Amino acid sequence: MTSSGIALIGVDGDDTLWQNEDYFRDVENEFVRLMTRWSHGDHVAQRLIETERRNLSIFGYGVKGFVLSMIETAIELSSGEIPAADIHKLMAAGKDLLSRPHVVLPGVVDALVSLAEIAPIALVTKGDLMHQETKLAASGLATSFDHVHIVSEKDRSTYTAVLEQHQVSAAEFVMIGNSARSDVLPVIGIGGRAIHVPYSVTWELEKSDDDVEFPVVDDLGAAAELIASW
Ligand SMILES: [Mg+2]
Structure with a gap:
């Protein structure tokens, strides 16, 4: 565990690691x-x-x-x-x-190396099971993750279950992702920390007008730097 008390880092897949x-x-x-x-x-x-x-x-x-x-x-x-x-x-x-090409976003590979120096990393992604597995395999990033969770929904109960599985408290968890609704707000809602890395395009159903404040950074590398500074 780091001096900041982070014991697990969650990272989203679609539009955080790869184009979607x-x-x-x-x-x-x-x-x-x-x-x-x-x-x-x-x-x-x-x-x-x-x-x-x-x-x-x-x-x-x-x-x-x-x-x-x-x-x-x-x-x-x-x-x-x-x-x-x-x-x-x-x-x-x-x-x-x-069957679209699997395009890993710029800087992601290096950012995952930086994150791994801080704490174990879990991919937390939702979507079709087979498609998410295919994207992870094709991305070449599978070995960057200590854990992989492909889930049906990313809400408070999902994150609570993931943390229970790893015996990590919410205060020891930080989630990074492009969706305020799926990656940020539910994690803050259970007492964890979250960093928003917006993507250029946001699906209508991932938009959120909640006025909770959270850190927003340009890319995954900046998120790693931020966590390292805590
Ligand atoms: Mg996403």
Whole structure:
């Protein structure tokens, strides 16, 4: 344990270690274009978010739920008239999402080395189990982590369970990630510390208007420096 009392460092995956949201945004734009016959862009995007929000507790996070939500939205907006060929295009866009290149964000490899000098590191990520495992393997970062947790939701109870598993108290834990809603607020909520590393694009359902204050830094390296300074 460090002088700051940190015994475990949690790090998020998507858009903290590797690129993710840009790919979803590309497919969402394709979806909006496909639906222009039935509705205008802003309305399509808004309806898709509403469907995703409704389906989160049924499908969970990740590409498969996203594709099913696009199909559901397409059927609703076209009053059931969307051709099977267009549904096929949506399926193909989803499969393409699963095979996009795995791009590790700049500075991440060095930052993980710096973090490892402070305390053990746990990857805490949510999404499709198989896709997250694939991304971790393809990233080449798997050996950087002492522990890996691929979870369905990142809320207070998830973090409490992770900490119990490692017998680490909340006060000894710091989480680093790009989502205030998933990586920062629930950890602060259970008495831990968290550092926000925003990504250029934030998914609508990861946005938060909570007014809790927390440190915000430019990249993972800066987060490592901050923890080392505690
Ligand atoms: Mg993330």
